[in-house]
Structures are given as structure tokens and as C-alpha cells.
Amino acid sequence: MVPLTAYLIVAALLFCIGMYAVLARRNAIAILMGVELMLNAVNINLVAFWRFLTPSTTATGSGLQVGMAGQTFAIFVFVVAAAEAAVGLALILSVFRNRRTVIAENVDSLKL
Amino acid sequence: MNWLEWGFFGVLTILVIGGGLAVVLNRNLFHSALWLIVSLFGVAGLFVMLSAPFLAAVQVLVYIGAIVILIIFAIMLTRRMMGISEAPNSQWTLGLAAAALTFLVIAMTLVLASNGANPLIPREPLTQIGGESLRDLGVALVDLNQYVLPFLLASVLLEAAMVGAIVLARGEE
Numbered sequence: 696m697v698p699l700t701a702y703l704i705v706a707a708l709l710f711c712i713g714m715y716a717v718l719a720r721r722n723a724i725a726i727l728m729g730v731e732l733m734l735n736a737v738n739i740n741l742v743a744f745w746r747f748l749t750p751s752t753t754a755t756g757s758g759l760q761v762g763m764a765g766q767t768f769a770i771f772v773f774v775v776a777a778a779e780a781a782v783g784l785a786l787i788l789s790v791f792r793n794r795r796t797v798i799a800e801n802v803d804s805l806k807l
Numbered sequence: 808m809n810w811l812e813w814g815f816f817g818v819l820t821i822l823v824i825g826g827g828l829a830v831v832l833n834r835n836l837f838h839s840a841l842w843l844i845v846s847l848f849g850v851a852g853l854f855v856m857l858s859a860p861f862l863a864a865v866q867v868l869v870y871i872g873a874i875v876i877l878i879i880f881a882i883m884l885t886r887r888m889m890g891i892s893e894a895p896n897s898q899w900t901l902g903l904a905a906a907a908l909t910f911l912v913i914a915m916t917l918v919l920a921s922n923g924a925n926p927l928i929p930r931e932p933l934t935q936i937g938g939e940s941l942r943d944l945g946v947a948l949v950d951l952n953q954y955v956l957p958f959l960l961a962s963v964l965l966e967a968a969m970v971g972a973i974v975l976a977r978g979e980e
Binding site for chain 1: 809812813816820823824827828830831836839840843846847850853854856857858859861862865866869870873874877878880881882884885894895896898899901902903905906907909910913914917918921927928929930931932936940943944947948953954957961962964965968969971972973975976978
């Protein structure tokens, strides 16, 4: 099987690509896409660690059971990503309606 | 069989990383959103290789089917910004340096840590995962001794976020 290190390096590369998008893009929607890439990198990490490091099956009342912590965390990341995308895009639409721009640098009325 | 697996892994890596790079470097926002689909599809393939088929299906349904469509809607609703070919901001060199440095640090740490027999970074999985894992995932999410409380909290969070998004996007009438 492909070793764990390969998955982790792919995830690290994807995370850094997303980080560059967040730091360097000017359009707020592009920044949000970078955040999505970063969340996906985290999900690859969670599932890879789950696959490689889940301890052996435990016996419960309903039979043998595999530990599911990694996949459960990944599902919570999905939920948070969906909530983040919905609220973020609603905020961007609201800003666009009021200020006629989605360039993050031009929205600076909180700046001193 | 090993070379076949490495082949699939290589193709998926090219999809994930190439799609991600295209998202970041493309000046046209709409094309970025389309490349994001390619990248997310590659991630779904990686989930299949890691024997998590349910997560792969959720990835395609939720990310590609919902989030990217939402992003494309937002791009079209802010259409005056769509035609503008957008240059990176003035500090993009700093951002590039930070991202490259982060990757170098993580990659060096990983390579050093996986050199030798580190029990935290095994070369082979500890257990064989069979077809039962989907049932176990369902049980884990609703089992009183496992994740039922975080599961309910996540539902409440999603509900609150959706209501908030509607209120924010509706504007004032």
C-alpha cells in the first residue's frame, strides 16, 4: 500500500496552495476557495491517519467494531465547511450590495 | 499490484495538486471555480484509496454538488467583478514565501520522522478495514457512548449558519 508519508505530503502541498490563495488573492470569493482547499487538505490528513493508525477492532455489544474517530472528525469538518461557505458567501453578497466591490482590500472601513 | 496502486495515487495527486494550482493561479475567477471541481474530485479519489467510500460520496455530493455550485452562484451574482482579470495583491511574494516555507518545514519534518521505524507513521496500516466500516460509522455517529452529542451540536451549528446566511443575503426590505 502507498505509505502514510505520501498522503501526508500531498495534503501538506494542498494546504500550502490554499494558504497562498488566502494570502495572495484579492477577490474575497477566491480567498474563500483557498479556505476550501485548506479544509480538504485537513480532511485527507484525518482520513489517512484513520486508515493507518486505527487500533485493532474492539468487541462491543453489537459485534466487532472498528474505531471511527478519524472519519467522524472528517464529517464534522464537512459540516463546518458547508456552514462556512454559506455564511461567507452571504457576507460577500451583502458587502457587494452595500459597497459595490468584492475586492478584500477595498473593504477597510474598520481600519484606523 | 503495488505499481497499480502507485499509478492511481499518482493520477489522483496530479488531479489534486494540479487542480489546486490552477485554482490559485488562474486570473479568471469562473475558471478557478471549475478547476476547484477537479481538485475536489481528486480528493474524493484519495478517500476511495483510503477505504472511506462514504466520505468520497459525501465529498462529491456536498463539496462538488453544493459548495462549488454556491460559489459559482456568488461569482455570477457579483458579475461586475467577473470580467476583471485579477492580479495578485501587493504582498503576494510574502504570501508565496510563507506558503513555501510552511511546506518545506512540514515536508522535512515528515521525511525525518518517517525515516526508520516510527510507530506514529507506519508504512502499512495496523488493521485491515473491511466492508463493515460503513455500518460502524453510522453506529458511531448515533451511539450514546460515542459521538451523538457532537453530531447533534453539528446539526444545530448547520441550522444556525443557514438561518444566518438567509438573513445576511436577503438584505433589508
